[in-house]
Amino acid sequence: MSFITKNANIVLLFLIILSATALVGATVFFQTNFERINTEYNQKVIQLQSISKELDTQQQLLNQIKSELEVKSEREEQLGEKYTDVAEQKTQLEGQKAQLERRADSLESELENTETLLRDAQNEVEAKEDLIKTLQGENTDLKTRLDVMQDQRDDAREERDDCQAAKALCTCP
Numbered sequence: 001m002s003f004i005t006k007n008a009n010i011v012l013l014f015l016i017i018l019s020a021t022a023l024v025g026a027t028v029f030f031q032t033n034f035e036r037i038n039t040e041y042n043q044k045v046i047q048l049q050s051i052s053k054e055l056d057t058q059q060q061l062l063n064q065i066k067s068e069l070e071v072k073s074e075r076e077e078q079l080g081e082k083y084t085d086v087a088e089q090k091t092q093l094e095g096q097k098a099q100l101e102r103r104a105d106s107l108e109s110e111l112e113n114t115e116t117l118l119r120d121a122q123n124e125v126e127a128k129e130d131l132i133k134t135l136q137g138e139n140t141d142l143k144t145r146l147d148v149m150q151d152q153r154d155d156a157r158e159e160r161d162d163c164q165a166a167k168a169l170c171t172c173p
Contacts, residue, residue, distance in 0.1 A: 009153070012149065012153070016146060016149075019142055019146075023139055023142065026135060027135070027139075030128070030131065030132055030135065033128060034125075034128055034132070037121065037124060037125055037128060038125070040121060041118075041121050041122070041125060044114065044117055044118050044121055045118070047114060048111075048114050048115070048118060051107065051110060051111055051114060052111070054107065055104070055107045055108070055111060058100065058103060058104055058107060059104070061100060062097070062100050062101070062104060065093060065096055065097055065100060066097070068093060069090065069093050069094070069097065072089055072090050072093065073090070076090070
């Protein structure tokens, strides 16, 4: 009977060690993934800030060009004899404006793409955090089960010791 008890204890010890090793491995794996995702997130934030600054600069440039265009239009009305010069400048400025608007549209599209990537990264981070919480809950459950098993083992040992003491005191033939 003690042979079976020893084997059961060894099997239980092996299962506990195996569970602890698996838990440590999973923790390291998910911690590494979390750090990688955090790094990617920070890089995306930096890119987003850079694009935002560039968009502000382009918007200021666009506003400046719009202002210049309005001044040119007023001069055209006031100075009929310089109409052709002003018209050429206006055409040139409108071309620049269109180019800048295309650039602004391109930057807005790039900003939207970056925001989408950021949202995806945030969703991924949230999913990883949920997974971490789940694993932590499982870890707590396993610790609780380990405590229960250890209590059961201690109770069984005490019962075995009591039985052996009773057997030793027994004077039955």
